[in-house]
Amino acid sequence: MSPSRRTVLRTGVAGAAVAAGITAIPAAPAAAALPDTGVSVYPFPLSAVTLLSGPFQANMGRTHSYLSFLDADRLLHMFRLNVGLPSSAAAMGGWESPTTELRGHSLGHVLTALAQGYANAGPAAFKTKGDYLVAELAKCQDRATTAGFNTGYLSAYPESFIDRVEARQSVWAPYYTLHKIMAGLLDMHLLAGNAQALTVLTRMAAWVKFRNDRLTLTQRQNMLDTEFGGMNETLTNLYQLTGDANHLATAQYFDHAEVFDPLASNVDALNNYHANTQIPKVLGAIREYHATGTTRYRDIAVNFWDIVVGRHSYAIGGNSNGEYFKAPNRIASELSDTTCECCNSYNMLKLTRQLFFTNPARADYMDYYEKALYNHILGAQDPSSSHGFHCYYVPMRPGGIKTYSNDYNNWTCCHGTGMESNTKYVDSIYFHSGMTCTSTSSSPRCSSGPAGASPYGRRRRTRRRPPPGSPSPARGRSRCGCGFHRGPVARRSGSTAWSRASRSRPGRTRS
Ligand SMILES: [Zn+2]
Numbered sequence: 001m002s003p004s005r006r007t008v009l010r011t012g013v014a015g016a017a018v019a020a021g022i023t024a025i026p027a028a029p030a031a032a033a034l035p036d037t038g039v040s041v042y043p044f045p046l047s048a049v050t051l052l053s054g055p056f057q058a059n060m061g062r063t064h065s066y067l068s069f070l071d072a073d074r075l076l077h078m079f080r081l082n083v084g085l086p087s088s089a090a091a092m093g094g095w096e097s098p099t100t101e102l103r104g105h106s107l108g109h110v111l112t113a114l115a116q117g118y119a120n121a122g123p124a125a126f127k128t129k130g131d132y133l134v135a136e137l138a139k140c141q142d143r144a145t146t147a148g149f150n151t152g153y154l155s156a157y158p159e160s161f162i163d164r165v166e167a168r169q170s171v172w173a174p175y176y177t178l179h180k181i182m183a184g185l186l187d188m189h190l191l192a193g194n195a196q197a198l199t200v201l202t203r204m205a206a207w208v209k210f211r212n213d214r215l216t217l218t219q220r221q222n223m224l225d226t227e228f229g230g231m232n233e234t235l236t237n238l239y240q241l242t243g244d245a246n247h248l249a250t251a252q253y254f255d256h257a258e259v260f261d262p263l264a265s266n267v268d269a270l271n272n273y274h275a276n277t278q279i280p281k282v283l284g285a286i287r288e289y290h291a292t293g294t295t296r297y298r299d300i301a302v303n304f305w306d307i308v309v310g311r312h313s314y315a316i317g318g319n320s321n322g323e324y325f326k327a328p329n330r331i332a333s334e335l336s337d338t339t340c341e342c343c344n345s346y347n348m349l350k351l352t353r354q355l356f357f358t359n360p361a362r363a364d365y366m367d368y369y370e371k372a373l374y375n376h377i378l379g380a381q382d383p384s385s386s387h388g389f390h391c392y393y394v395p396m397r398p399g400g401i402k403t404y405s406n407d408y409n410n411w412t413c414c415h416g417t418g419m420e421s422n423t424k425y426v427d428s429i430y431f432h433s434g435m436t437c438t439s440t441s442s443s444p445r446c447s448s449g450p451a452g453a454s455p456y457g458r459r460r461r462t463r464r465r466p467p468p469g470s471p472s473p474a475r476g477r478s479r480c481g482c483g484f485h486r487g488p489v490a491r492r493s494g495s496t497a498w499s500r501a502s503r504s505r506p507g508r509t510r511s
Pocket of ligand 1: 341342343344392412413414415
């Protein structure tokens, strides 16, 4: 009898105990000041894995072309005007128009995409462009007080937007936008080695602390009714990176009790909540567990994932109708042209990945990851667009038609997360637990990164399928070709019905 996916995983994990003498793989990212608590599986750096030709690489190539095409000065236009600096660049459209209250969020997505692209297969020019954006943002931040803002403030809109969210006056989602910028700065530091990005980010974090220290608990909780992205996630990541407890305290200001309390009790109260407002909060919760060891945070994240995947998700792994969660277990009756917002699956995959780090014995985490990656994210990009234009929704209504973004006039959240998704396909193929390498792809292919780019080694070697007639690996295990260790590989794909079905269809093979 062939082993089940779960059995294969356990075999691989257990195999770690017999693969003695392997010390080359660090237990935690070398850059972090603090280790993650409750984590037993770790990712390889983006530089350590290379996509081979296929649909994933093709998607990535289109997004790389777009990142090369984008005019940095147009992205900076409203940031400069906001602090009185001159700018002659043409204004952009969509959610980046000069009058849209989310303006500036896309630059954060671009920073993350450039950093990820630079770290994995992209040109050096990505770092050059990212470094330029960071340096120009720093100039804007330096002029905060001159422009009448508080020290450390950095945005493409005035600080009065924060006054409005604190006063519960009408405003779109200012902290959502700031979160994207902060996450982009952190990625430019971690993935592209930009020291200035950490300085700018740390000043922004101090400004966030200053704004929220002044509020009562009730004022802060009321403010959290307005979408704020993953402020708790990025600030916790900054705490783990720096060890500065102020960042953790600030992150916890964004723990939204109205959402977290029922989840901690495993109660599904998600009906009529805006879906993608909630997912990043829970991504913050699992990172807060990793930072603090407080199991309530872990329970919130685990329960949320079980509820969303089990009761609120479509066959392709997406969720939400008209951007909202509906009543549980009614997903089949919620078919429209506005189902499966792409950002939701982008964030669900990030959450799933963190939960897998926390409990790799749950094979259903990576079952879901593969399902949503293949059937939602991969198919959300326009294959006929050389710039990787992206869906906002993937319609589940029979006969529904995908519509796509464009270069400068359709900036949305999903255009932004689309750039991110299509520059990090290698981030969840291989994992390790110190001595055992786990592959979540049906066709393990692992290569070390370019010379000098990886802390793990300098060889560049790609593992390919064995020739016909080669002996099959015993019990699903094989020797990893990554060159990092000699332990067994736990291969975790291919045992579920949907997985077999998806790979049997042309164009669905991940390469
Ligand atoms: Zn979106």
